[in-house]
Amino acid sequence: MLQTTDLHAYYGKSHVLRGVSMHVEKGEIVSLVGRNGVGRSTLCKAVMGLVPPAGEVRFENQSIQGLPPHAIARRGLGYVPEDRAIFPGLTVGENLELGIKRKGQSGRWSYDEIYRRFPRLKEREETAAEVLSGGEQQMLTMARTLLGNPRCIIVDEPTEGLAPKVVEEIAMLLKQIAEEGMAVLLVEQKLGIALDISDRLYVMGEGRVVFDGSPKELQAAPEIRKEWLEV
Numbered sequence: 001m002l003q004t005t006d007l008h009a010y011y012g013k014s015h016v017l018r019g020v021s022m023h024v025e026k027g028e029i030v031s032l033v034g035r036n037g038v039g040r041s042t043l044c045k046a047v048m049g050l051v052p053p054a055g056e057v058r059f060e061n062q063s064i065q066g067l068p069p070h071a072i073a074r075r076g077l078g079y080v081p082e083d084r085a086i087f088p089g090l091t092v093g094e095n096l097e098l099g100i101k102r103k104g105q106s107g108r109w110s111y112d113e114i115y116r117r118f119p120r121l122k123e124r125e126e127t128a129a130e131v132l133s134g135g136e137q138q139m140l141t142m143a144r145t146l147l148g149n150p151r152c153i154i155v156d157e158p159t160e161g162l163a164p165k166v167v168e169e170i171a172m173l174l175k176q177i178a179e180e181g182m183a184v185l186l187v188e189q190k191l192g193i194a195l196d197i198s199d200r201l202y203v204m205g206e207g208r209v210v211f212d213g214s215p216k217e218l219q220a221a222p223e224i225r226k227e228w229l230e231v
Contacts, residue, residue, distance in 0.1 A: 078150030
């Protein structure tokens with residue numbers, strides 16, 4: 001469903017991605033793990049057109065490289081950024097409305113479905129987004145993205161700074177939407193969560209993929225964890 005081949009990306013003269021090839025299939029959760037600064041978030045931004053990529057990016061067997069971010073989103077690729085990117089002065093309901101790509105659109109995700117999955121957002125519908133807790137803001141960002149009815153979703157560090165109960169809820173949601181057929185590319189700092197919910201993992205180091213395999217294969221590779229993951 002989503003594939004990168006020999007992907008490179010730069011910030012000025014800084015060569016951040018150095019030939020990353022990876023893929024995500026329908027109904028899979030694939031996690032990108034690694035230390036901070038190895039290029040995981042840059043990979044997400046390159047796929048979404050927020051950072052100019054060199055190499056190949058394909059979604060549902062069609063090239064999306066070079067398209068602007070809004071065109072990529074309209075193809076069916078959703079993005080939950082690390083900074084959440086909510087509009088603080090707008091209410092929860094107004095933030096959600098911005099996730100709808102076309103008036104009168106139909107699809108898997110409706111307001112009723114969103115509020116069923118995120119009952120706290122229904123309770124806070126008229127509340128300004130700026131007063132929400134960190135967990136509520138993360139749920140709002142995910143709900144807004146899902147309202148666009150993506151077929152693949154990229155989620156960057158969704159559990160950062162959140163309470164354990166909220167982390168558990170987000171992990172459960174990601175598992176549920178993958179079981180329903182959505183492809184999920186997850187950037188996650190907490191290795192335990194990635195191992196628990198992922199079908200496959202890519203370990204990134206120095207802008208490259210240094211490991212590609214199942215959670216069991218990564219657990220059986222202490223040398224990879226020691227060199228590329230442990231502090």
